[in-house]
Amino acid sequence: xxxxxxxxxxxxxxxxxxxxxxxxxxxxxxxxxxxxxxxxxxxxxxxxxxxxxxxxxxxxxxxxxxxxxxxxxxxxxxxxxxxxxxxxxxxxxxxxxxxxxxxxxxxxxxxxxxxx
Amino acid sequence: xxxxxxxxxxxxxxxxxxxxxxxxxxxxxxxxxxxxxxxxxxxxxxxxxxxxxxxxxxxxxxxxxxxxxxxxxxxxxxxxxxxxxxxxxxxxxxxxxxxxxxxxxxxxxxxxxxxx
Numbered sequence: 001x002x003x004x005x006x007x008x009x010x011x012x013x014x015x016x017x018x019x020x021x022x023x024x025x026x027x028x029x030x031x032x033x034x035x036x037x038x039x040x041x042x043x044x045x046x047x048x049x050x051x052x053x054x055x056x057x058x059x060x061x062x063x064x065x066x067x068x069x070x071x072x073x074x075x076x077x078x079x080x081x082x083x084x085x086x087x088x089x090x091x092x093x094x095x096x097x098x099x100x101x102x103x104x105x106x107x108x109x110x111x112x113x114x115x116x
Numbered sequence: 117x118x119x120x121x122x123x124x125x126x127x128x129x130x131x132x133x134x135x136x137x138x139x140x141x142x143x144x145x146x147x148x149x150x151x152x153x154x155x156x157x158x159x160x161x162x163x164x165x166x167x168x169x170x171x172x173x174x175x176x177x178x179x180x181x182x183x184x185x186x187x188x189x190x191x192x193x194x195x196x197x198x199x200x201x202x203x204x205x206x207x208x209x210x211x212x213x214x215x216x217x218x219x220x221x222x223x224x225x226x227x228x229x230x231x232x
Contacts, residue, residue, distance in 0.1 A: 035220050043206060045159075045223035047117070091158065095221075102147050102212055103174075104221060106158040 003027065004094050006107035013082050013114055021077045021110045023092030029053075031097040034068065034075045035104065040088040048090075051075065082114045118143050118211055122224030129199055129231050136195045137227045139209035144189035149210040149221070150182070159208065165192045199231045 005024045013019045025034065036048040049059065051068050059066045063080045079086050092107040119142040129135050139148065150162040162182055163173045171184040185193045196203050206226045213222050 033220070037223075043228065044225045045208065047220045047222060050220040102149060102164055102221075103161050104149075104151075104159070104210075106160075108158050 002107075003105045004092055004107035006090075006092055006110050008110045009108070010111040010113065013112070015083060015114055015116050016081050019079050019082050019086075019112060019114075021079075021090050021092075021112070023075045023077065023107060025073050025075065025092070025094045027073075027094060027096050029096045033095040033097070035093040035095070036066070036075075036077050037091045037093065037106075038088045039091065039109070045091075048077075079112070082112075084114050084116055087112060087114045117222045118145065118213055120209060120211065120222060120224035122209055122227055124227055125225060126228040127230070129229065131200050131231055133199055134195055134197045135199065135229060136193050137207055137209075139192045139194070139224055141190045141211055145211040145213075146189070147212045148186065148192045149212075150184065150192075150194045151208045151210060151223075153206040153208065153226075155204065162194070162207075196229065199229075201231045204229055204231045 003026045007022055011019055032053045034051045038046040038048055049066055056068050056070055065078045067076045089109045089111050091109045093104045095104050121140045123138045127135055148165045151159045152162050153159045161174050162177045163171045163184055165171045165184050165186040167186045167189050181197050183195045206228050208226045209224045210221045
């Protein structure tokens with residue numbers, strides 16, 4: 001069963017618009033980590049954020065912000081004032097503890113297209 | 117973060133042949149991981165490689181098809197054996213940097229494999 005669901009396949013926005021990427025996860029573990037990665041057209045995976053299950057504080061890093069809500073099993077990602085360089089595929093991932101230590105389970109990814 | 121050098125970056129191979137992908141890390145790491153990303157798809161873990169022990173394979177992946185070596189704490193190889201066009205994918209190695217505060221898993225730049 002899919003443990004990480006990214007329901008949005010593709011989102012297209014015009015530069016300077018905000019874009020929110022949804023991520024819903026499923027786990028029975030009380031200890032787990034959630035991640036977001038960016039994969040630009042060049043193909044490399046760029047780490048954006050890690051959040052553990054005991055830290056529900058929202059986080060902001062520049063134009064990026066994350067909203068973690070355990071009550072709804074969601075870890076959403078918002079890009080504020082999008083730029084063309086934000087065009088990429090964004091993956092949400094889950095790492096469960098301890099049995100699945102090291103195993104990242106990725107969502108299907110959301111393609112973000114930012115046009116000038 | 118750790119710097120991962122992955123070689124080759126891309127290759128076009130004939131069906132029935134084998135390709136060995138190398139992953140070199142600039143620091144010692146306990147766990148290394150190999151992922152496959154089929155065209156337009158998400159990432160799937162192939163196996164976990166620990167130094168001094170047999171690699172642990174995920175469901176659907178077998179050692180005969182994807183033999184892995186881990187001779188030391190900074191290096192690993194993945195071989196894709198007896199290739200078919202269905203093996204055309206991006207293969208990525210990854211290391212665990214979760215001991216570093218607020219960090220996650222770092223990925224190599226990937227090997228883009230096309231089997232003809």
